[in-house]
Amino acid sequence: MSAKPLNVVVYWHMHQPQYKDVHTGEYQLPWTYLHVIKDYIDMAAHLEACPQAHVVVNFTPTLLEQIDDYNRQIQDYFTHATAIKDAMLEALIQTVLPARPEQRLVMIKHCLRANEERLIKRYPQYERLAAQAKFLEQHPEAVVYIQDQYLVDLNVWFHLAWMGETVRRSDLRIRKLMDKGMCFSMQDRAELLSVIGELCATVIGRYRALAERGQIELSMTPYAHPIMPLLLDMKSAHDAMPDAPLPGCDVYPGGEERVHWHIDKGMALFQSYFGFKPHGCWPSEGSVSERTIQLLAQHGVNWVASGETVLRNSLSHEANGDLIHSIHRPYLAPHTDAYCFFRDDGLSDLIGFTYATWHADDAVANLVHHLENIADACADDPDAIVSIILDGENAWEYYPENGYYFLKALYEKLSTHPGINLTTYSRYLAKHDKAKKLNKIVAGSWVYGTFSTWIGSHDKNLGWDMLCDAKKAVDKALASGRFTGTDRERIEIQLAICEGSDWFWWFGDYNPAESVSDFERLYRLQLTHLYKLIGETPPEYLAHSFTQGGGSPSAGGTMRRGQEH
Numbered sequence: 001m002s003a004k005p006l007n008v009v010v011y012w013h014m015h016q017p018q019y020k021d022v023h024t025g026e027y028q029l030p031w032t033y034l035h036v037i038k039d040y041i042d043m044a045a046h047l048e049a050c051p052q053a054h055v056v057v058n059f060t061p062t063l064l065e066q067i068d069d070y071n072r073q074i075q076d077y078f079t080h081a082t083a084i085k086d087a088m089l090e091a092l093i094q095t096v097l098p099a100r101p102e103q104r105l106v107m108i109k110h111c112l113r114a115n116e117e118r119l120i121k122r123y124p125q126y127e128r129l130a131a132q133a134k135f136l137e138q139h140p141e142a143v144v145y146i147q148d149q150y151l152v153d154l155n156v157w158f159h160l161a162w163m164g165e166t167v168r169r170s171d172l173r174i175r176k177l178m179d180k181g182m183c184f185s186m187q188d189r190a191e192l193l194s195v196i197g198e199l200c201a202t203v204i205g206r207y208r209a210l211a212e213r214g215q216i217e218l219s220m221t222p223y224a225h226p227i228m229p230l231l232l233d234m235k236s237a238h239d240a241m242p243d244a245p246l247p248g249c250d251v252y253p254g255g256e257e258r259v260h261w262h263i264d265k266g267m268a269l270f271q272s273y274f275g276f277k278p279h280g281c282w283p284s285e286g287s288v289s290e291r292t293i294q295l296l297a298q299h300g301v302n303w304v305a306s307g308e309t310v311l312r313n314s315l316s317h318e319a320n321g322d323l324i325h326s327i328h329r330p331y332l333a334p335h336t337d338a339y340c341f342f343r344d345d346g347l348s349d350l351i352g353f354t355y356a357t358w359h360a361d362d363a364v365a366n367l368v369h370h371l372e373n374i375a376d377a378c379a380d381d382p383d384a385i386v387s388i389i390l391d392g393e394n395a396w397e398y399y400p401e402n403g404y405y406f407l408k409a410l411y412e413k414l415s416t417h418p419g420i421n422l423t424t425y426s427r428y429l430a431k432h433d434k435a436k437k438l439n440k441i442v443a444g445s446w447v448y449g450t451f452s453t454w455i456g457s458h459d460k461n462l463g464w465d466m467l468c469d470a471k472k473a474v475d476k477a478l479a480s481g482r483f484t485g486t487d488r489e490r491i492e493i494q495l496a497i498c499e500g501s502d503w504f505w506w507f508g509d510y511n512p513a514e515s516v517s518d519f520e521r522l523y524r525l526q527l528t529h530l531y532k533l534i535g536e537t538p539p540e541y542l543a544h545s546f547t548q549g550g551g552s553p554s555a556g557g558t559m560r561r562g563q564e565h
Contacts (some may be wrong), residue, residue, distance in 0.1 A: 005421040006375035007385040007428055008414060009341070011305060012392030013282050014040060015060035015225055017502035019522065020069070020085075022494060022529050027086040028522050030113075032066040037199045038164045038402060039393040040067075044206040045166035046407045051215060053411035056424050057207060057392065058219045058282040061269040062500070067200055068273075074197035092159065093193050095186065097151050101143045107151060108133045108143075111158040115397040119161040125181045126157040149183060156184045159192055164199075165404040171195060208274050217424035219280040220270040222262035224496040227454050229289035229443045231255035231499065234464075236289050236443035237451045240313055244456035249468035253475055259292070262496060263299045279303065279426045284501050285453070286310070286343065286389070286446030290334050293441065297338040303425050304333075304340055305389060307562055309449025311342040313442035328374060328384045330428075330435040339435055341425060343389040343446055345562030346370075352390045352559050356398040360405035364413050368420075375419055383432045389446070394558040448564045454504040459547035463507050463523065467498055469539065470527050477534035487533075494530045498523070507547045511557040516549025 019029045047053060076082045077093070084090045091097065091107055098104055112133055114120050120130050133154060136143050160178055168174055173191050180188065210216045222228065229236045232255050237244055252258070270278055279302045283292060286306040293304055308327050315326055331340045347370055355363035371386060378384035396403040414422045447453045454460060474495055477483065483491060503523035506516050524542045531538040551557070 004379075004382050005419050006371060006378065007383075007421050007423055007432075008371060009056055009385065009387050009423060009425060009428070010410075010414070011056040011058070011282070011387060011389040012043060013058045013221075013389065014043075014063060014392045015058075015221065016063045016066065017225065017500050018062045018497045018526070019066065021525060022490075022497075023532070025085045027066075028525070029518060030086060030088045030110075032063065033070045033086065033089065033196065033200060034162050035393045036067055036070070036203055037159075037167065037196055038162045039396055040203050041199050041206075042164040042166050042396070042402055042404070042407070043392050044203065044210065045164070046411060047210055047215060048206070049408070050411040050415060053415040054215060054217075054422050054424050054427065056217045056219060056280070057210075058221060059207070059270075059273075060221045060225050060284075061223045061266045062225065062497070064204060064269060064273050067204060071197065071200040074193065074200060078194070078197070088155070088158070089193065089196070091151075092155055093186075093189050097148050101140065104143050104146060104151065105136065105140055108136055108154065111154045114158060114161050118397055118400065118402075123157065123161060123178075125153075126161055129154045129157055152184055152189065153182055156189060156192060159196070163195075165402040167195070167199065204273055211274060211276075217280065217426050218270075218274055218278060219282055219425075220266050220278040221282050221284055222259070223265040223269065224262060224500040225284040225502065226258070226262055226496070226499045227284055227287045227445070227451065227501045227504075228259045228262070228292045228295075229287050230451060230455060230464075231259050232289065232291050232295075233443075234455070237455050239289070239443040240309075240448075240450040241452060241456055244452070245461065246455070247461040247464035247468065249465055252464075252468060253471045256291075256295075258496075258499065259295055260299075261492065262499070263296065265493075265496070267299060280305070282389075287444070287451065287501075288340075288441060289443035290441045292443075293333040293338050293340070294336050297333075297336040301338060303429065304338060305343065305387060305425075306340065307343050307444065307446030307449055308345040309563060310442060310444040310446070311340075313444060313449050314438055314440055317440045317442070318438075328378055328386050329381070330383065330385060330432070332435045332437045333441060334438055339425075339429060340438070340441075341385065341387045343387050343562060347386065347388050348390045349561045349563075351388065352395050353554060353561065355406060356395065356403075360400075360409050363406055364409040367410070368413055368417060371414075371417075371420060383434050385428055385432075391559065394555060398555065446562055447560045448562070453560065454501055457508055459507040459509075460504050462546055463504055463520075466524075466527060466539075466541070470498060470530050471495065473531065473536055474534055477536070483534070491530070491533050494526065494533055498526050498530055506549070506557070508551075509547075509549060510551035510553060511549045512552060513549040515557055516547055517545070520545060520547050 016032045019027050073084050077084050121127050211218045231252050234250050281301045281304050288306045327342045333340050444450050506519035528538045528542050
């Protein structure tokens with residue numbers, strides 16, 4: 001080991017797109033509150049239990065808004081008996097359940113949206129209910145014989161299985177429900193909703209408290225998680241994919257103005273929830289270009305992070321570029337003073353895809369061994385820094401006990417290891433200001449160093465053409481002067497939601513058909529509402545599905561590896 005500890009940053013990115021139908025206020029998918037009660041709460045609890053551990057955490061503004069909205073809706077339900085506009089939560093506390101067979105089948109299907117190995121089979125009662133549900137999917141005519149109590153118990157177990165491991169171990173109300181196991185009453189269901197409400201009400205404050213005491217650094221992402229380089233210059237996709245076909249609209253209208261809008265809105269929301277301005281930014285999907293970083297720096301961003309292959313592509317243009325240990329150094333972007341840090345794909349993907357099947361102690365020991373080897377290789381570089389970056393929500397359902405033992409061991413080992421300095425980017429920069437100046441940034445993302453996940457194939461390009469059509473219609477409507485004040489703001493927010501990256505992530509045959517259907521339908525719905533807000537008739541093509549999926553990628557498509565294998 002080097003005599004000087006190796007700087008290591010663990011960086012968790014939390015994000016969900018806007019799942020709400022702005023016309024009805026109904027949430028179309030339940031992933032925001034489910035990840036709150038399972039992942040965001042657990043991640044905070046592990047950090048609270050290991051105060052010597054320092055990490056960086058990123059929240060997207062659209063995620064923060066949705067968490068806040070769920071909190072208000074649940075509190076309003078208990079205070080004013082108002083309806084909760086999420087089908088799964090509303091069903092949890094409905095006195096009268098849906099009667100029509102097709103409605104019951106939909107509810108049953110939705111209660112199976114859980115990892116079979118880790119979340120369903122772990123609980124015998126849930127597994128038995130799920131087995132019956134699968135029978136009903138194959139024999140839908142039998143649903144007429146299903147009693148309400150079956151639907152109640154299936155829904156309660158769905159939520160109990162999604163509950164965070166730290167909550168399961170510490171909350172006596174959850175333990176009591178799990179011990180009961182069946183025949184849940186209205187009182188049981190209300191108590192479960194009360195727990196969910198408490199978790200939604202406290203989760204943001206827990207991260208704020210961790211930041212205020214200096215244990216974590218919080219960073220931001222522009223408002224609706226857009227791929228900023230593509231908004232600025234769609235042809236930047238050719239930097240890393242020179243032969244990729246582009247959409248028919250190869251220039252996004254008013255793209256730079258929209259990037260400024262997303263950054264300003266994201267900064268304002270971050271400050272409203274956390275009480276301070278962030279120093280750093282995880283650009284949506286680690287997507288960067290020289291112009292993107294320059295604009296972020298203009299807004300006061302001191303550091304950004306991206307993917308390993310973006311750096312390798314950029315260094316290939318440097319004379320005598322060191323490609324071996326290059327990712328373990330900070331860099332300065334061209335024409336700015338913004339620092340750039342780059343993901344170690346190998347270490348990050350071990351956590352995302354490999355360690356879930358290992359014993360937690362063996363997994364952490366293996367990770368530490370890799371870090372010790374890096375420390376030896378970088379012994380002559382006191383500014384060396386390793387960036388382990390991945391999303392903070394999707395990996396854990398593949399781990400036993402939602403990653404409880406792995407995360408506990410990870411923080412304990414990394415924070416106490418004499419050869420490792422577990423830190424944050426701002427802490428690091430307070431002591432290390434040396435960085436190599438990059439002559440060029442090759443535009444790309446953390447996924448393969450390209451934008452191939454969002455552009456360059458038929459279905460993804462078609463999605464961009466739809467967005468460009470809508471943007472032109474919005475520009476024309478706003479230029480007319482018909483919309484001012486609140487009306488204009490609603491239009492700009494709805495446009496921003498449509499500009500988010502997640503829709504394009506899912507378009508394409510390589511993704512699972514059900515997920516593709518969910519997201520492309522919601523994308524068309526969001527575009528439809530945008531047209532309605534400006535008083536225009538939506539184009540006919542928005543009434544028709546344009547991408548179907550059918551693949552079976554790792555982790556159901558929610559995660560990707562940093563490099564193409």
